[in-house]
Amino acid sequence: MVGGGQDAFIGAVHRMAARLDGHYELVAGALSSTPERARASGLALGLTPERSYPGWETMLQGERALPAEKRLQVVSIVTPNHLHFPVALACIQAGLHVICDKPMVVNTDQAQILVEAVERAGTLFAVTYNYSGYPLVRQARQMVRTGVLGEVRKVAVEYHQGWLATAQAEAGNKQAQWRVDPALSGPAGALGDIGTHAEQLASYVAGLELESVSAELSTFVAGRALDDDASVLLRFQGGARGHLSVSQIEIGRENDLRLSVFGTLGSLSWRQEDPNVLVYDRLDAPRQLLTRGGPGLSPEATAATRLPAGHPEAFIEAFANIYAGLAAHHRDREAGLEHTPDYPTVHDGLRGVQFVEAVLRSARSTERWTTVLAGQESA
Amino acid sequence: MVGGGQDAFIGAVHRMAARLDGHYELVAGALSSTPERARASGLALGLTPERSYPGWETMLQGERALPAEKRLQVVSIVTPNHLHFPVALACIQAGLHVICDKPMVVNTDQAQILVEAVERAGTLFAVTYNYSGYPLVRQARQMVRTGVLGEVRKVAVEYHQGWLATAQAEAGNKQAQWRVDPALSGPAGALGDIGTHAEQLASYVAGLELESVSAELSTFVAGRALDDDASVLLRFQGGARGHLSVSQIEIGRENDLRLSVFGTLGSLSWRQEDPNVLVYDRLDAPRQLLTRGGPGLSPEATAATRLPAGHPEAFIEAFANIYAGLAAHHRDREAGLEHTPDYPTVHDGLRGVQFVEAVLRSARSTERWTTVLAGQESA
Amino acid sequence: MVGGGQDAFIGAVHRMAARLDGHYELVAGALSSTPERARASGLALGLTPERSYPGWETMLQGERALPAEKRLQVVSIVTPNHLHFPVALACIQAGLHVICDKPMVVNTDQAQILVEAVERAGTLFAVTYNYSGYPLVRQARQMVRTGVLGEVRKVAVEYHQGWLATAQAEAGNKQAQWRVDPALSGPAGALGDIGTHAEQLASYVAGLELESVSAELSTFVAGRALDDDASVLLRFQGGARGHLSVSQIEIGRENDLRLSVFGTLGSLSWRQEDPNVLVYDRLDAPRQLLTRGGPGLSPEATAATRLPAGHPEAFIEAFANIYAGLAAHHRDREAGLEHTPDYPTVHDGLRGVQFVEAVLRSARSTERWTTVLAGQESA
Amino acid sequence: MVGGGQDAFIGAVHRMAARLDGHYELVAGALSSTPERARASGLALGLTPERSYPGWETMLQGERALPAEKRLQVVSIVTPNHLHFPVALACIQAGLHVICDKPMVVNTDQAQILVEAVERAGTLFAVTYNYSGYPLVRQARQMVRTGVLGEVRKVAVEYHQGWLATAQAEAGNKQAQWRVDPALSGPAGALGDIGTHAEQLASYVAGLELESVSAELSTFVAGRALDDDASVLLRFQGGARGHLSVSQIEIGRENDLRLSVFGTLGSLSWRQEDPNVLVYDRLDAPRQLLTRGGPGLSPEATAATRLPAGHPEAFIEAFANIYAGLAAHHRDREAGLEHTPDYPTVHDGLRGVQFVEAVLRSARSTERWTTVLAGQESA
Incomplete structure (x- = not known):
């Protein structure tokens, strides 16, 4: 996990969602942009000192050094938006699956780069549009x-x-x-x-x-x-x-x-x-x-x-369905089975x-209608 | 009442609203655009044959001929929209108070004419924006x-x-x-x-x-x-x-x-x-x-x-509050008291x-914003 | 109407219910147990001085003296409970139809007497169990x-x-x-x-x-x-x-x-x-x-x-359905038609x-079960 | 965990509740009354073969043989009601903390025995009256x-x-x-x-x-x-x-x-x-x-x-609060701190x-009132 240390809200939600069904185990993290807080947050969550990394770059380095079977498999990115892009890109390029909070990135160029990176790497990528998990x-x-x-x-x-x-x-x-x-x-x-x-x-x-x-x-x-x-x-x-x-x-x-x-x-x-x-x-x-x-x-x-x-399920359970969706995709792929994702992917993030x-373009325009894809205005 | 005969929905609502508090009595009507149906509808509602008029023009003539104390005081206009204007204008000019269904008329010119007519005649005019009666x-x-x-x-x-x-x-x-x-x-x-x-x-x-x-x-x-x-x-x-x-x-x-x-x-x-x-x-x-x-x-x-x-009131009671509002206005005026209408007036109808x-202008325009009053477009 | 003068709640409800559909007209009343208040209440409601009676006995006398076609046809009894019985009985015996608030009377003996009186007189009798009008x-x-x-x-x-x-x-x-x-x-x-x-x-x-x-x-x-x-x-x-x-x-x-x-x-x-x-x-x-x-x-x-x-109806409309039910029954009887009442009758009042x-018996008993009809206890 | 294998509903709920906050790890189980199904269910849930016990007695024996730091600490009992008593009693006597589904046992004698056993052993005991976790x-x-x-x-x-x-x-x-x-x-x-x-x-x-x-x-x-x-x-x-x-x-x-x-x-x-x-x-x-x-x-x-x-929590989260309550109690005890349980205990189970x-006594009685504690009838 990257981000989600003390004072964060959504990181804890991701962890509960990951734990609920038993498909994930938290093994490493760079839980804050402040190194000391990152370490302290990791230890407080039961990570080992070695894997309570001070930053996400160190985390990727450290994990790369581990034997494959002990290494991180999926990274949850729960930082403020501006960091989604560099972290996600580096993770994909490291061959890691990614679960990224929304909005995926802050502009279309970044989004296109991630789409291409995922296609090249063949890794899995979920965006936690969690309401679609209900x-x-x-x-x-x-x-x-x-x-x-x-x-x-x-x-x-x-x-x-x-x-x-x-x-x-x-x-x-x-x-x-x-x-x-x-x-x-x-x-x-x-x-x-x-x-x-x-x-x-x-x-x-x-x-x-x-x-x-x-x-x-x-x-x-x-x-x-x-x-x-x-x-x-x-x-x-x-x-x-x-x-x-x-x-x-x-x-x-x-x-x-x-x-x-x-x-x-x-x-x-x-x-x-x-x-x-x-x-x-x-x-x-x-x-x-x-x-x-x-x-x-x-x-x-x-x-x-x-x-x-009548036994109500709610927010965490829906969130967990996104996590469970990526886990099921991974399981099926390992088993050589076809799998159509039911979770939001990098393409949904792009959209x-x-x-x-x-x-944003429309709000600045004097025209009534702004087309979504082209950037050109239309009426 | 003009309009509101057989097959009509809103006429019956107006009559219940008028009856509920005992402020009004239905004494005359031209309840349909078809003369025979108008008469039949009037008789079915207990009007006398003489005051079950075949049309609204005859009604205005007939009532004018009655002694003042027996004459119609208020006309409810519950026809399809296109008739609101001529009927309302004629009623106002005859010195009658009007309760008119919405939309008051079908264009701004008509609305302005009614506003001026009401101001000239000094009559009361309510538009049954009934939801404001709740x-x-x-x-x-x-x-x-x-x-x-x-x-x-x-x-x-x-x-x-x-x-x-x-x-x-x-x-x-x-x-x-x-x-x-x-x-x-x-x-x-x-x-x-x-x-x-x-x-x-x-x-x-x-x-x-x-x-x-x-x-x-x-x-x-x-x-x-x-x-x-x-x-x-x-x-x-x-x-x-x-x-x-x-x-x-x-x-x-x-x-x-x-x-x-x-x-x-x-x-x-x-x-x-x-x-x-x-x-x-x-x-x-x-x-x-x-x-x-x-x-x-x-x-x-x-x-x-x-x-x-806990004893719910609903649609008819709210509607009746518009009727009661005009009745209270009338009562206060007769008594020489100040009265600020709590019911929608001809000015609300104009708006x-x-x-x-x-x-309608905006929907035809390529501009994002259309000003309400001027007709000129703005961004 | 008997009862329902100033400070009363349910009398005004009965009057609105009676007016709503135009089946009833308030022509006479003894609207309070205090003669002066009864008169004042009647006048305030638009009754003539002669028919703003000081008490219900005078009302029955006064109406009996009128020619049949001008006479009261139905009496609404909206007094506190203890007066329901004498008023209702006298009305029935005078050949008047009765609309009585609930509980009909205060004990079974009174209720039985009313049931028999109604059967003997052949008059109509509604109890305003108004919720059954929804x-x-x-x-x-x-x-x-x-x-x-x-x-x-x-x-x-x-x-x-x-x-x-x-x-x-x-x-x-x-x-x-x-x-x-x-x-x-x-x-x-x-x-x-x-x-x-x-x-x-x-x-x-x-x-x-x-x-x-x-x-x-x-x-x-x-x-x-x-x-x-x-x-x-x-x-x-x-x-x-x-x-x-x-x-x-x-x-x-x-x-x-x-x-x-x-x-x-x-x-x-x-x-x-x-x-x-x-x-x-x-x-x-x-x-x-x-x-x-x-x-x-x-x-x-x-x-x-x-x-x-979607145009909600509520309490008064349901109440008016009881009034409308008795009116429909009366109309059908006058026309010689069969009619099964959909409104609560004297038998419902008895029950x-x-x-x-x-x-009351059960609450005083040491036995778990008390039979409704016999008065004898059972387990 | 005892009970909660295939076809069971509440066992899976207990496991999600236990996992949600990361306070518990499932390490051993006797998940069905049928030995083969018990083993299969354990393996399916990721238990090791040695700790997928065929029955609860074997589980208690097997765990006793483990070194203290690897041994089971808390047993969740999620069987049909008739087994709650023997399993709970044996667990308590083995010094294990117990989380038991409701009703705790099937009669007062059993309940009293558990109360005394818990008091003697000083172990923790929660009854999953889960609605009190909301x-x-x-x-x-x-x-x-x-x-x-x-x-x-x-x-x-x-x-x-x-x-x-x-x-x-x-x-x-x-x-x-x-x-x-x-x-x-x-x-x-x-x-x-x-x-x-x-x-x-x-x-x-x-x-x-x-x-x-x-x-x-x-x-x-x-x-x-x-x-x-x-x-x-x-x-x-x-x-x-x-x-x-x-x-x-x-x-x-x-x-x-x-x-x-x-x-x-x-x-x-x-x-x-x-x-x-x-x-x-x-x-x-x-x-x-x-x-x-x-x-x-x-x-x-x-x-x-x-x-x-606005981010709704629901059934599983409330259930998890019972699990979290016992975990917090345990943590405080280990730390030598006072702790008043906020979760339902063996005393609530008894009640x-x-x-x-x-x-049951009242439903068979002819008396209106049955006292809860004495068994004697009263009026």
Whole structure:
């Protein structure tokens, strides 16, 4: 693991997700950008002194020196965004599998380089778009894929938070500090932090490719360098439309990610804060509530489920499904079996960065519509 | 009453709203555009044959001929949109008070004429933006006004319906037929039918004036002449921002109007389908649920409340509050008292039409932003 | 109307319910037990001075003196409980139809006398068990009747309120004062006030007859003369079982009446505070939410519905369905048509009083089970 | 671990709970009552062949033979109920700490023997009443303890399931088979399986001791040997009252455990299926929703919390809090520190068994009230 030492939030989540199913063991880490803190954090987590590395470069060197069967196999990258690229690239080039937090990197050039590096190295690469690990998100994706909703007309995705409604960074909140600093977080604020989750969730479930966006980025807290609120109109290839709203200044909203997909035959709605229910509506029929572990679910949802209905699973379990997905991929490859990843890969990471850049371009443009892929404006 | 005969939906609602509190008596009507049906509908509702008029012009003539104390005092206009203007204008010019369904008229010129006519005649004029009659909507408005939320940063308003997800008009649905016909409904579909409700609700509660819009109008059902879905980014005067989403093709959504207002100190959320609860969030404090009739409510909310907490009030009661508002205004005027209307007036009707036109202009524009008032584009 | 003057709550509700559909007109009343207040209340409601009677006996005399076509036809009795019996009996004997609040009377002897009087007079008699007027309660009743749930095994009914958690009567709350006074309210407190609603709702929907009860009555507020909380185990004829819990001391609960019915094939759940949804579960199938006005409803539910789905109806509309039921019965009788009442009648009123008496006996007994009808104890 | 091999449900839950926080390592097991299946299950879970024991007696022998520092320290007992007692007793006598599923044993005599054995051996003993591991359950307990609710008047606890609404055991459901067999499950069905959870949750939060019960046990599915539904009226020492309802035949209910506690100053409500919200009502104040990780929580709730608000935690995390509690106790003891367990101990296990026996006695009695502790009847 790189990053995730003391004061970090997401590192601990990655470790719980890795431990939950017993597929991973933490053997080495460079857990902070400060060498002493990195060492102390490693020891506190039970790493040996030799493998509590002071930095990620030393870690890669040290591990390379070990016999193959003792060596690190997978690296989790849980640093602030600006470090994802160099660490990931070095790991790939060292032949290591990577599990990288999102947004994968801070610009498209970096993302393209990683895509090519992964293709060259043949290593596995997961991006922890963890919300796609929820069983009922997988159920929704299957229902769209199998045509249960008919043709998708509209996708609405929202991600509401309120914890940055005041100047948290200035108040000493470590989680806020790097997120609102362009040097550490990249060119996008709320858009990169949670907008990428929203975009990925919508794409993952609806199976659509974005064509163009029309965006409004706002910064409501005085003095903040990055956006803390974004509203984006979406046009998908093939004619479907949608909108995406994300905010970190909506007081009282905790982590309220919501997705609705509307088709010609039915619709689906899901909320991350109530993740064990999927609302399913059909033309001229009563609403159905599909529950995780309950009747009528697809094999894909069931495979992501650990407990019977009514015994709620939640955030960590969904996160663990990303880890379990990469582990299963690795196991199948070792066994010489075909495997189609159900976890977000480096390609999803690339698409997320393309989305961020398109929104940034749109927000600066006087044109209503900005195409996602080309960089050229269109109306 | 003009309109609202057999097969009509909203006419019956107006009559129940009028009856509920005993302030109104139905004495005359021209209840359909077909003379025979108008008469039959009037008789079925207990009108005398003489006052079951075959058309609205005859009604105005007939009533003018009656002695003043027996004459119609208020006319409810519940026809398809295209008739609102001529009927309303004639009523105002006849010195009658008017309660008119929304959208008030189909273009700004008509709206301006009504505003001037009302000012000249000194009559009362209510537009049945009925959702602003809900007690907790009035509570929300008061909380914004008194500064409880701090400065308003963002307003999100959504209105989700699904009943037009298929070609209902072609299937014989009378409610659908006039709504998707530009000749009867005006230039806007879902935008005019429910978008105007959404805009008015947001303005009524947040107390902000729209500056510019960036809109996407869609028509998802093949062959439909008007929009059935609209997404609009909003910029308000003073810097607040927002978005408005309305749709009539979201299968499974019944009448799901929602409003959230986010300020620097707190936020409020309300849903029409669960109208007796107002969600109130404050910085760093547990969420509160304010309930109609419950503790902590303003006099304005209490004045709009008939029953104790837990004895739910709903759509008809809110609608009746618009009727009761005009009746109270009338009573106070007769008594020579000052009265500030709490019901939507001809000015709100005008603003709704301006909003519709701005959205229509934006949807045709290549510019990102369209100003609401001027008609000139801005970026 | 008898009772329901100033300071009364339920009288105003009866009047709104009567007005809503235009079937009734308020023509006479004895609206308070204090003659001056009775007169003043009548005048305030628009009654003529002659028909603003100082007391119910005078009202019956005065009306008898009027020509038949001008005379009162139906009397609504909305006094405290102890007056229901004499007023109702006199009205029946005067050939008037009666709409009486619940509990119908304060003991079984009185109830039996009313039953016989109604049978003798041939008049109509409704008890405002208003919750049985909700469209989805009628839907639930039909689903049980038509066997959709299979054989009913279990019925759970709860009615939670909190407004009497403190000594409200002593604090000057008029609604509380008569309810906690045995001389005005009868021998039961919460049990009579809301327990009878709960019993009736369960019986109405489940179509079962109570066989025996095992009850715990509590009085939590010091100095209160009547129960403010009741828990009752239920055994129905035919083997179904259930429990009923009602309370007026549960702080924060407003008017939270809930019913669940469990059968061999499915189950139903309904909540008065969210009355437009009926939760329907079937063996091995996803949960369905049936909505008022939505797909899949019975003619009986539709007949009790005024608005489309998503336009919520609530307490007053349900109450008005009781009034509309008696009006429809009267209309059909005048037309010589058969009519099976869908509203609660004098027989339901009797059953409610029998239930109260059985619970009171059980609470004093050392035996576990008390039979409802005989008064003899059984184990 | 003893029990929890193939086809088992709860064993896998225990293992995930043990792994989540990294406090435990699975080193040995006797995972099935069938020796071959025990071995196979152990190997499948990564145990060495030597420590994949064919039975629990062999496991205890084998481990005793190991050097102390390699030896098993804690045994998780996850067998059907009838084996809890012999395995637990042998483990305690071998000086091992025990984590035992509920109900702890099948009668009071066994429970008393375990209590004494634990006291003699000085070992740690947790009963996995896992619902008491939820952070907001701990919050509720603290709010009661610190007097926020005033004096507790009433406790209502319900546990609704529907999975045994049909003859599941006969249909081959392994989870059902042992639960409805008195030889494996003990004398209580739903009462033992989920009623004990309900009783413990109520006691844990309300801090009250049961005095007497009045119970109705039902068996709705033909041919079933044990109860599948129980309704119990409760009297607590000190005058508080309550009721407990548990069922496994309520079609559509998944794992719907609910608790409400009503005091003189406020009340609390919590639902296991929505575990990240605690509803808090105060006299004459708006309802508050306390959220896990949100503002206003106690140190005890925070200590049981891993993720920020809005990132839901659920069943496994709560379960892991029981495991973490015993681990923390062990750590503190090793460090010579005082430690008050926050997890359910052998004493809670005993109280659960006493509750079951009292309910069984009550259900056979003709008296209304059965005292919990004495076995003698009282009225």
